[in-house]
Amino acid sequence: MAFPQQVRIVEVGPRDGLQNEPGPIIPTETKVTLINRLAEAGVRHIEAASFVSPKWVPQMGDATAVMAGIDRRAGVTYSALTPNVKGLEGAIAAKASEVAVFSAASEAFTQKNINCSIAESLERFVPLIEQARDAGIRVRGYVSTVLGCPYQGEIDPAQVAAVSRELIDMGCYEVSLGDTIGTGTPLKAKKMLEVVAKEVAMDRLAAHFHDTYGQALANLYAVLEEGIAVIDSSTAGLGGCPYAKGASGNVATEDVLYLLQGLGIETGIDLQAVVDTGHWITRELGRHNGSKVALALGECRR
Amino acid sequence: MAFPQQVRIVEVGPRDGLQNEPGPIIPTETKVTLINRLAEAGVRHIEAASFVSPKWVPQMGDATAVMAGIDRRAGVTYSALTPNVKGLEGAIAAKASEVAVFSAASEAFTQKNINCSIAESLERFVPLIEQARDAGIRVRGYVSTVLGCPYQGEIDPAQVAAVSRELIDMGCYEVSLGDTIGTGTPLKAKKMLEVVAKEVAMDRLAAHFHDTYGQALANLYAVLEEGIAVIDSSTAGLGGCPYAKGASGNVATEDVLYLLQGLGIETGIDLQAVVDTGHWITRELGRHNGSKVALALGECRR
Numbered sequence: 001m002a003f004p005q006q007v008r009i010v011e012v013g014p015r016d017g018l019q020n021e022p023g024p025i026i027p028t029e030t031k032v033t034l035i036n037r038l039a040e041a042g043v044r045h046i047e048a049a050s051f052v053s054p055k056w057v058p059q060m061g062d063a064t065a066v067m068a069g070i071d072r073r074a075g076v077t078y079s080a081l082t083p084n085v086k087g088l089e090g091a092i093a094a095k096a097s098e099v100a101v102f103s104a105a106s107e108a109f110t111q112k113n114i115n116c117s118i119a120e121s122l123e124r125f126v127p128l129i130e131q132a133r134d135a136g137i138r139v140r141g142y143v144s145t146v147l148g149c150p151y152q153g154e155i156d157p158a159q160v161a162a163v164s165r166e167l168i169d170m171g172c173y174e175v176s177l178g179d180t181i182g183t184g185t186p187l188k189a190k191k192m193l194e195v196v197a198k199e200v201a202m203d204r205l206a207a208h209f210h211d212t213y214g215q216a217l218a219n220l221y222a223v224l225e226e227g228i229a230v231i232d233s234s235t236a237g238l239g240g241c242p243y244a245k246g247a248s249g250n251v252a253t254e255d256v257l258y259l260l261q262g263l264g265i266e267t268g269i270d271l272q273a274v275v276d277t278g279h280w281i282t283r284e285l286g287r288h289n290g291s292k293v294a295l296a297l298g299e300c301r302r
Numbered sequence: 303m304a305f306p307q308q309v310r311i312v313e314v315g316p317r318d319g320l321q322n323e324p325g326p327i328i329p330t331e332t333k334v335t336l337i338n339r340l341a342e343a344g345v346r347h348i349e350a351a352s353f354v355s356p357k358w359v360p361q362m363g364d365a366t367a368v369m370a371g372i373d374r375r376a377g378v379t380y381s382a383l384t385p386n387v388k389g390l391e392g393a394i395a396a397k398a399s400e401v402a403v404f405s406a407a408s409e410a411f412t413q414k415n416i417n418c419s420i421a422e423s424l425e426r427f428v429p430l431i432e433q434a435r436d437a438g439i440r441v442r443g444y445v446s447t448v449l450g451c452p453y454q455g456e457i458d459p460a461q462v463a464a465v466s467r468e469l470i471d472m473g474c475y476e477v478s479l480g481d482t483i484g485t486g487t488p489l490k491a492k493k494m495l496e497v498v499a500k501e502v503a504m505d506r507l508a509a510h511f512h513d514t515y516g517q518a519l520a521n522l523y524a525v526l527e528e529g530i531a532v533i534d535s536s537t538a539g540l541g542g543c544p545y546a547k548g549a550s551g552n553v554a555t556e557d558v559l560y561l562l563q564g565l566g567i568e569t570g571i572d573l574q575a576v577v578d579t580g581h582w583i584t585r586e587l588g589r590h591n592g593s594k595v596a597l598a599l600g601e602c603r604r
Contacts (some may be wrong), residue, residue, distance in 0.1 A: 182598070185522050185564020214557040214594035215564070217520040221488050249595060255516040262487020262517070290515035292550060296484070 017238025042274035051087035067094035115243035141167035147184030182212025186222035236278030237290020252291035319540025353389035443469035446557035449486030484514030489523035508532035538580030539592025554593030
């Protein structure tokens with residue numbers, strides 16, 4: 001057992017959380033306030049926007065305005081998802097601190113979603129990563145379906161390791177391992193990570209676990225034991241799972257923070273401030289707060 | 303690490319779950335159907351009723367009728383909560399397979415709830431346990447507030463160990479350790495159990511964890527690593543937490559089963575049958591289904 005002393009939380013609520021939000025387009029000002037409040041709460045890494053065609057993701061259509069509107073705090077990374085070079089150019093123009101690219105460990109998933117093989121999908125990122133490097137911007141890589149795929153079911157950890165290694169070799173500074181459909185359980189997560197960590201150093205890996213089956217915290221506890229020190233999460237559990245109606249997606253930042261506090265692991269984040277932010281944003285969106293800690297602690301209005 | 307190969311689930315939904323249900327009294331027939339469906343799903347230990355004054359717990363006022371109405375399946379334990387000798391007599395008359403008594407690890411909690419010390423509360427169980435022994439009925443002991451108390455906060459694991467040991471010495475065959483307010487986190491749960499296991503053999507201990515802060519499965523994973531092989535849970539997460547409005551209480555049986563399946567641990571229970579039962583009972587009660595696994599898997603109507 002080798003728990004990290006500190007964990008970096010990568011808050012994905014403003015992007016991964018809001019992108020699938022049904023209903024009317026969320027006002028830019030709301031997104032900006034969300035990001036500012038999270039930074040104020042002590043979150044040091046926030047995925048703030050996605051530079052993707054608004055035809056595909058209408059909720060992210062104001063990415064440039066969001067990035068222009070936020071108060072930039074020293075020491076805070078404001079990242080943006082960039083599926084292609086055009087997105088990268090938008091992110092650079094909008095002064096994103098870093099960008100992120102998406103891949104998957106499942107051939108079936110990649111074929112279904114972007115109609116090409118994993119290898120082909122990775123090749124498309126080569127010019128993007130080169131251009132980002134030239135602009136002095138770091139690139140983070142996501143690998144989805146690491147613990148299960150909605151189309152092919154089981155995923156070979158060796159495949160997760162190979163894609164992760166490839167992203168690092170291509171120039172990503174970190175790879176975030178996504179349990180996209182949330183079907184992972186602790187021993188499976190642990191074994192997957194052990195295989196991946198043979199190809200990529202542990203300090204370049206992050207855990208991005210979904211709570212669709214309620215297993216996210218147990219899985220996080222298991223990979224923390226292995227030494228994972230970067231965790232992706234979403235305030236109020238923003239973001240649903242497209243594969244199961246009414247089911248939850250991203251693990252809630254509040255619940256992760258409570259776990260980490262209990263384990264004596266530092267994050268530098270004020271839990272109650274995140275709880276309050278989660279209550280505020282879910283009220284704004286008219287949606288359920290997906291954090292149990294938030295419901296238990298309640299809101300502390302200031 | 304020493305995961306058990308098998309885990310016994312003690313389903314507490316029909317008692318611990320339903321007893322606090324607001325709204326009209328739940329029909330006896332509904333309770334009977336719930337218990338029968340759970341037994342049919344393969345649950346081998348069901349807390350079916352509470353023999354307590356209906357003035358205090360109106361939802362349990364029909365305990366005798368419930369016990370009379372269920373189909374007794376071979377190999378299934380139908381237990382009843384009995385706070386006193388009068389309750390025990392009711393449970394014996396109703397042919398309960400076993401009974402359970404409640405204590406706590408917190409002096410403040412005991413004083414607030416039953417206006418006496420822990421030692422005094424235990425003394426009151428002496429005649430009950432003797433009478434149960436004479437009737438050939440096993441007694442299970444609950445210890446609440448093992449990982450935190452709503453009044454005194456922190457709980458010394460040595461106190462949990464002392465009360466657990468006392469219950470065993472008094473004649474209980476098993477002690478269930480309750481995280482009543484759900485504030486526990488995995489390392490705390492693990493350390494508490496390590497202290498208790500020095501006084502009481504691991505195979506006489508059970509984990510009764512609440513999910514109020516979303517930590518229950520992570521905590522269960524941690525104590526499974528220590529060798530706990532009996533887990534209390536509630537279908538659909540029935541039962542709320544009286545200390546936090548809108549917050550959840552009992553960990554959902556479905557979510558525990560999913561975790562155990564993933565760890566390769568046998569329970570003999572059909573997960574989908576429990577999921578279906580949970581959807582049915584929450585529909586009957588007009589309440590939210592508190593199991594994420596149930597929401598993700600959906601109902602399979604037969």
